[in-house]
Structure formats: structure tokens, C-alpha cells
Amino acid sequence: MRLSRYFLPILKENPKEAEIVSHRLMLRAGMIRQQSAGIYSWLPLGLKVLSKIGNIVREEQNRAGALELLMPTIQSADLWRESGRYDDYGKEMLRIEDRHEREMLYGPTNEEMVTEIFRSYVRSYRDLPLNLYHIQWKFRDEVRPRFGVMRGREFLMKDAYSFDVDQEAARAAYNRMFVAYLRTYARMGLKAIPMKADSGPIGGDMSHEFIILASTGESQVFCHRDLLEMPIPPEDTDFQSDLSGTVKAWTSFYAATEEKHDEAAFAAIPEDKRVAARGIEVGHIFYFGTKYSEPMGAKVAGPDGVEKPVHMGSYGVGVSRLVAGIIEASHDEAGIVWPDQVAPFNVGIINMKVGDAAVDGACNELYQRLTKSGLDVLLDDVDGRAGGKFATMDLIGLPWQIIVGPKGLAEGKVEVKRRATGERELMTPDAAVAKLIGA
């Protein structure tokens, strides 16, 4: 993409309404625009990151055997009356009346609807296990939306729902999602720690929040340091196999959010292994048994012909929230530092003298070659001051920069800068191409 043809409205001033760094940087980098309280447009740069994150989530859900569908945003109130939640949900639910005065709502979550889909079609244990997920916009009418897309009202979530014949099978489904989540966040360049979470009235050990550590995090978390270095299950993990060993390894170390924190258990950890830090919740997996299948009549016949309510779990990833979460975890004074895997562009080329035939030519050639090799490249071909160009490129945080100026070119060289480290290296354009394609 050539910057001259792109829509990248950079803000020079720090927006006053932004209280946290990710909100400030997303506004300044032209990633989002607020349309109403807690409701945002995703401008081109922001949408690219959102899509890349969504695709990683999708690939890992698919790998784990979950099936993607897409439920609508608008739901009927009657469906929520079946589970009893229509009256319970309170003011966070955006309630709507249509032209025929039917009560509708903007879905804040989809347990009821997916249970309705399940019960309409599935009758036998032979059709299980089943895990259905979607990546769809949700609405929660927060009383005081804040922190940008970190706590918006309209937000993008991946929510998966598993259906199993009994609790043992539901645990296997839970373990598949547990492992899929470990892989999902790692692929985004994040360290996400599964932490024991509230399991509600059902009790049991099948409820984990996935928390990324960031000094600006919303809540206090505690864990064993070894969790930070645990190996991530590999790409060729067999999701048909027994994954309880992996889950056991991860859950054998202490890890808890403030709500579930056990001071005594934490004190029992050797002092140099204790991590007390700030964290951001970016996912939650949760077994809830027959909470919805029972009142809604979602049953399957077992091998003995007897019908029983299915055992369900739900598995959420905050896709739009992750964009902010990654920035909280990865930024510096100059702006965002995107992990390679979710960066909106892999490389930014800075043309230091627009209109100079040699510089223009070298920039164009680099742009063509890198683009052809499959990299996503942003070419700053706009006439402007060097300082402003550097500041913009640092602000938007592309992993690599190639700076092309007349002086360097006269010696056959361009400068390659790694955003994360600030490391700079002079090299020939050929060497730059080779380096970035191999990176």
C-alpha cells in the first residue's frame, strides 16, 4: 500500500479522553474512531490488525476441531425467556422493540441461540462431540464505557460452545480449547497465562481465564514464574488424542487472579518464583454442564436409547479487546511495537526524498519485490519532513522499517531498522530484501 493512496489519519496531539496507553495510541495511529460512547469505527489500519487476530483465532479453533458458523446479532427475547436470563440480565442487555412490537435484543452472548440450534438438529450421542463457534459483534450496554476498545459496548468476540454426552467427554472438549487457547495467544506474540477463575454455582476446576501480563493491566494477578517459560503445544498437536497431560502441566503451577487469590498458597512458592503483576483478561473458558440444555430441552439419546441433556461449555476470546491488549503489552515511548504476527503491515519503507528519481526508483523496486514475496508493505511516498515520517512510522509500530535516502543510495545502501529494538543496519537493497523475506 502506498501511503499517498491510504487513509491513515494520524493525530499529532494526545487525545484527552484516552486514559490508557492503548486507547491513546490507537486514536493517534488512526486505527479507530469513536462514533458514540463505547462504539468505534475501525479505520483501515485498525481493521487490518483486527482481521489478523481474528484469523489466528479462527485457524486455531478449526485446528482443534471446532466448526465455524455465524449467528445473527439480533435475537428474540423469547429465546432468553426459555433460559430465564431475559429478566436476570439487567441493563447491560440492549433491549429492542421491532416494528411489530416484538421484543428483541442485541446479543451480548449466544448460549441460548446455539442451544436452540443444537436441539433443532442433534438427537444422538453419535453426533457428538460437537463444538460450534462464531466470531461476531456483541453489544453490552456498559454503564460507563471506557478505555477505548478494551471495554467498549459494541465489541467483537469469538465464542465457542461445546456439546458432549457427559462430563468426562466435556472435559476432553475443555482440554482441546485449553490447548487451542495456549496456541492462539502464543501465535500473536503474547504470553497468556491460564488462571483459575470463578466457576459459578457448578463448582469444579473447569474454568480458566487467560491473562496477559502488562504493567498497565486492569487487575492484579499472581503466578508461578515457571509458567512464563512453559512450552507451547506444537502446530501438529493431535487434538483427537488425550490432552489432559498438557492441561495438567499448565494447571499444576499456582496462577490466580485477585478474586481467586490464595495468599497462603502463593507464599508457599519459593520467593524468586513468585510473580505478582498486572494482567489483562483476553479469554475465558468455562464448563457449565446442563445449565442451558436442561431448561431448553437440548437432549441426546445415549447408546442405551435414554435421552439426557447435553453437557456444555463456552469458550470466549475478546478479539477486539486483544488489539488493545497487545498494545498494552507491547509499546514504548514512540508508539506501538507490533508483534510480527499481527502487525498491520510487515514492513514500512520511508522515502526520504520524494521526487528524487533515484530514491523514488529504489523505493518502488523495494516495494514491488517485497510485496511480490508475500509481505504486506506500506510505502511512505508522501512529501514531508524527515522527523514527521520517522515519528509516524514508529507510532504505527510496523516491525521493520527501510529508510531510503539520497546519501545512502549514493553509496548503494539503505537503512533497515527493527522497530522493537531500534537496531539499525546499513545494507544494499538486495540484502534488505533477503533479510526481510527470511525474517
Next chain:
Amino acid sequence: MRLSRYFLPILKENPKEAEIVSHRLMLRAGMIRQQSAGIYSWLPLGLKVLSKIGNIVREEQNRAGALELLMPTIQSADLWRESGRYDDYGKEMLRIEDRHEREMLYGPTNEEMVTEIFRSYVRSYRDLPLNLYHIQWKFRDEVRPRFGVMRGREFLMKDAYSFDVDQEAARAAYNRMFVAYLRTYARMGLKAIPMKADSGPIGGDMSHEFIILASTGESQVFCHRDLLEMPIPPEDTDFQSDLSGTVKAWTSFYAATEEKHDEAAFAAIPEDKRVAARGIEVGHIFYFGTKYSEPMGAKVAGPDGVEKPVHMGSYGVGVSRLVAGIIEASHDEAGIVWPDQVAPFNVGIINMKVGDAAVDGACNELYQRLTKSGLDVLLDDVDGRAGGKFATMDLIGLPWQIIVGPKGLAEGKVEVKRRATGERELMTPDAAVAKLIGA
């Protein structure tokens, strides 16, 4: 994908509520499920088609220089008051009150919001031309939603908005979308004819509906037969160049919907060149000048420093409607006949004797080899009657079928069937793989 692990709830009976063939086939093939009047879940098979169509639209918008962003579904009523449309829109607009009693609405379209984004950031003619689009769910509270996703209430639309300094530049923007639309529909295996459409109070010639011909179409249309054979602009079309020649070639032939039909002009066409047919609208492009920029104050300074309202156009593609439209245009007695480019899977393999080691082995090997070569393959590995298996595979309309049974295999052969023609051919598994990879 193995059918044993997929969610494909086929209906054996024709659903009574479905009045048109696409609605009937989408329900029967397990592509959609109605959740409320005019509101559908997209089940896995349906979502795959929806995504493929969306991606073709996206690629062609990007090729034409339009930039993707994503505006939210929920908008503020105040924004619509600025253009005067809040009161005008009537009951098709789903009006919502949030917990703070602010008036909101579920966007039926986005002229106001995109104009607000534009005016917030763009000040100079130097930042033009600009074309911003998104692919987002819309809601129109139809009084009597019907025909499945053809006329749903919650529907997926691509809407693009162009911003230009004057009418001449706006015409160039219009022409780029005109050409992009020709390519978009052709890539889906459709013949879509641009037809003169109502241009509203502005008048002029810059308003076209894109209509696909289908005997079950919703409206009567008329055109010159030569339009059916017009060449489609190639992939390497230079969208920076003057495209008026292409647009002129397409618009020089008679083509009109019933509303704009001119009996005398139609009669002047040689009789064998007259086409009177049924059609389905799948897109609309439209220049509306300063209709929104004027009241909303979206202005740019020209080279002379004088500020003027920008000239705008809008360009819609009914993405979810297209899924039904393609089925209306391409089906037979046995079910859907997907064009290759939008088929949910490229190939279906039918295992005729599940549990037979040779047949299972041959199916698995075909599945692996075709999948590795990049094809999307559905393997029917479920034990069942031959008749039911054939019927399901024909119903869901995958372009190619490979039928693997013990008799054929004993002679080293499988059967390859082309869904569209019914043509069948016996060949070795190697030959089948070669044929489908090359197809």
C-alpha cells in the same frame, strides 16, 4: 473436512415456509437456520459460501483502490438528524434506546457515518480521491420479511463511498466501481448486467443496478442480447487509467429494469437481440453529489484554497443476498449447482462402503492428496445408504464428486462426476487427483 466431524443438518422434507427455490435449498442443505422473522444463523456450509463471496468482493474493491474499514452496526440518531434522514426513514429503521435513554439505531446504511469520518480528518483536495468501504451487517425492519436471505432483516452488505473534489472526478470514481462490479460478479460465475436505475432528485446517468438473470427472479428486466456476451475487464486492468471507454461500451446497449423500461427504445432493437427476462438485483452504484456533504459540512479546500462540499457516490453489493441469488441462477431438480469460485467445498468424496479397508484407505488417500494441493474437500465417511449419500452430495452442489466403491476399486477405478453436467467418468485415483488439481 470429514462429514463425520462436520455439522451439516440436511432436511429431507421441503420446508413449507420457503416460497422460492433458493430459500428451500438453503434450508434443506443445512446452510441457514431462521432465528426470527428475516433473521438467520449461517450454519457452517452457508458461512463458507458467504465468506467466499465476501472475499471476492473485497479483493475486487481493493484492486479498484477502495480502502476497507469497518463501521459499527449501532449508530447515534443525532448523526442521522444532521442529514435529515432520521425522521424521513420510517419504520424500516430499527430504532433503539440505550440505558441512558440516548436514541440509537441499527444502521440500515452508512452515508451519514462515513461522511462524519471523512469530515473529521480530510481537509484538502490533495487527499482525494478517496473511496472507503466496509462489509458489515445491516438491519432493515421489513414489514414482511420473506424469501429467506433474499429479503432478510439482518443482512450483510458491502457498501463503498467515494469522495471527490468535483463531478468529473466523481465520474472517474464511479467508473472504477462500475468496472470493479463487472469483475466481481463474473468471478462468482455470474452474468450481471448493469441497468439504468433511478437516480433520484439529482438526475444524470450515474446510477446503475447490477442484475443477474434467473427465471425465478423478482422483477422483469429488458436488455440487448449482446450484453450477455460482453467481455469482462481483465485482472490487470489499470484502475488509475481512464475507464470511460469500458463503461461506455457497456452502457451503449439497451438495458433497463421495469421501472426505467422504455418500450419504444426496446422495440427499436432487432427482434432477435431483444431479451426480456426475470432478474435479481445484486448491486447498485449511485452518484449523489453533495446530498450529504452539504448538510453535514464535509468540505475540502481546492487548489485555490476555497472550501467546497465533496462529491460523493455509494456502491452497494448485497453479500448475503448473493448467496441466494447465485442459487436462483444455478440449480436443478436435485439441488444447488455451485459455480466453482464460490462453492463451499471444491470436491466431495463419497465413501460407498464405510468400514471396508480398501475403500476407506482409497478415500483417505484421495482426501489427503487433494487437501494438500489446496483444494477444499468434503469426505462423506458416514455409514449410510448409497441413495441418501448421492442425494445429499447433489443437494449441496459441490462442483466435483468422487465416488469410491469396492467394485470400482477392485478394478483400480473411482468415478468422477461433474455436478453441473452430470457427466461421469471412471478413472484411476491418480488420474482423478490430476484432473481435479488441474480443473
